[in-house]
Amino acid sequence: MRIVVVGAGYAGTFAANRAARKIRGAEVTVVNARPEFVERIRLHQQVAGTAEAATPLGAMLRPGIATRIGTVEKVGDGTVLLGDGESIGYDRLFLAVGSTVRALPGTVPVGTWEGARQARAALAALPAGSTVTVAGGGATGLETATEVAEARPDLRVRIVAPSVADCLSGGARRRALAALDRLRIEVVDDGVEEAAAGVVRLRSGREAGSDLTLWAIVAGVPDLAARSGLDVDAGGRIVVDACLRSVTDRHVFAVGDCAGVPGTRFGCQTAHPQAKAAVDALARLERGRAPEPYTPRYVARCVSLGRADAVAQFTHPDDSLRDGYLGGGAAMAFKKIVYVGTKYSTRKAVGA
Incomplete structure (x- = not known):
């Protein structure tokens, strides 16, 4: 089976690694705009010059996964059309193009x-x-x-x-x-x-x-899905069924920020569980079994407050806020676990 993953953030990298591990005989190709895996939850440290937020993409992917560096113009009918005019065929496609920023001019x-x-x-x-x-x-x-x-x-x-x-x-x-x-x-x-x-x-x-x-x-997501004729919601996210398949094309799964799942928010707490659920759904379908539906479940909202402080407020599974929270050293330790654990689980495609 030829599997192409478009996007190599938290969701795409996790999905590629899990597909290579879970789906027998899968030939996995990742298409990404840059040769690095970027830890978006550490971009504020990249800005301030206190840490580096990028790792070579090859170091994050399992052996045997092919990579193609470039942009994607359109997907559909078993083909990914690249910005340079070349194309890649697929049997199953995972769209993990993430979210985007529409910055005000001058910023x-x-x-x-x-x-x-x-x-x-x-x-x-x-x-x-x-x-x-x-x-x-x-x-x-x-x-x-x-x-x-x-x-x-x-x-x-x-x-x-x-x-x-x-x-x-x-x-x-x-x-x-x-x-x-x-x-x-x-x-x-x-x-x-x-x-x-x-x-x-x-x-x-x-x-x-x-x-x-x-x-x-x-705010917002790239318009690749809309350009490709897939159904999208009012925010431009791909409309999916209970197992994260596009309602327009059953050969396409959407994971992470670009997936239109009600009640979800942008972030790695959404990316990993969705990538796991989508790959596992495909694996079950390939074995002739019914896929299990994806249900969003959140744990906390973690915010760094410089290198010496942080706050982590716990949430209900639906992401509504609880009263309990951690601050100071305890929250910093929690945040460090998030940094290290998220990168590890992205590479190993476990947990979530």
């Missing part, structure tokens, strides 16, 4: 590998006393602002969002806001409307000086 997106590298270089070039604005108050914004503020205490850092840290609640949110205060990060409850050289204009009409504006809002 640098920190939710992509290319943007994180650009932001790192721009940040390193800033002289002391410069102002960095982080647009976005979710986990990406919090982690970016705190990592930058801790790595560069000589800079002025502000975070701008209509409701900063609203991905958390109760004591966990208060702890996150306290960390911003401790790191002397200015919190602005507003939105960035426009960014230009040296200034940002807020939705309230106010202007503020900004030598570097980082866009920390991850």
